[in-house]
Amino acid sequence: MPDPEANKDQVYADPRAQVAAFAFDARVADVFDDMIRRSVPGYGMTLSLLGIIAQHYAKPNTRIYDLGCSLGAGIASMGAKLQTPEVTFVGVDNSQPMLDRCRPHLADIQQQHCLELLCQDIQQTPIENASIVVLNFTLQFIPKAERLALLARIREGLVPGGILVLSEKILFDDPQIQADLTTLHHDFKRAQGYSDLEIAQKRAAIENVLIPETIDAHESRLSAAGFARDEIWLQCFNFASFLAFK
Ligand code: GEK
Secondary structure, three states, rough: OOOOOOOOOOOOOOOOOOOOOOOOOHHHHHHHHHHHHHOOOOOOHHEEEEEHHHHOOOOEEEEEEEEEOOOOOHHHHHHHHHHOOOEEEEEEOHHHHHHHHHHHHHHHHHHHOEEEEEEEOHHHHOOOOEEEEEEEOOHHHHHHHHHHHHHHHHHHHHEEEEEEEEEEEEEEEOOHHHHHHHHHHHHHHHHHHHHHHHHHHHHHHHHHOOOOEEEEHHHHHHHHHOOOEEEEEEEEEEEEEEEEEO
16 A cells, blocks of 8 residues: 655654755655645645646747756646647756656656656756746756846747746845745744744755845846846745746
């Protein structure tokens, strides 16, 4: 009988003498779906609405990129909604353990759509003929100084009318709001069953790995990258998703 706890995130459940920097290794990949659902408020909603967004913006004979695709949840959501068979999904992630587990998750999607899965740094991925590019909680892992060049290449690779969906953990300029929304995020995690120890150790592990920025910083960069306009279409506490238009 399958162990119901097998895919439950317990990575930070036991006390560690030293907390190493967070990595998308096999242990994380095994439990990643549970980890992100219980860690990112609004994650499920972001995914299901991504399907609706894709229905509206996907164009025949174009490519749809999911950069930092992890287990393929974004492609699964978009692919299930799209009646347009003439699109090619391109999922990219530089974690081999993630990609190894991604392909079987996308078996159904592959029956209906072309699918390419690439194990590479998204900074090296050529973006071509794209109607939709998704960066669902991935830009935050790219060094800050390299984010503009990536966004400019994405904009360049979009067809007219193409969009970028950019979801990120965000910071706030006002220290009181920053403190309150961090507390609410931790309250959310506690309500999902994480202990104070798990929350503290994960926070220490991810601190210098996931670098969030303010909404203003994101919007200024999207504009500098050449996007004509953008809007936040979903925000849950300190997590937000932007739609940016070529
Ligand atoms: C989802 N979008 O389920 N190149 C390629 N992949 C990278 C890079 C890079 N430079 N840096 C990080 N990654 C997914 C969730 S998770 C978000 C995305 C999170 C990959 C990394 O291996 C991981 O799979 C993903 O980006 C980030 O909707 O864990 O908060």
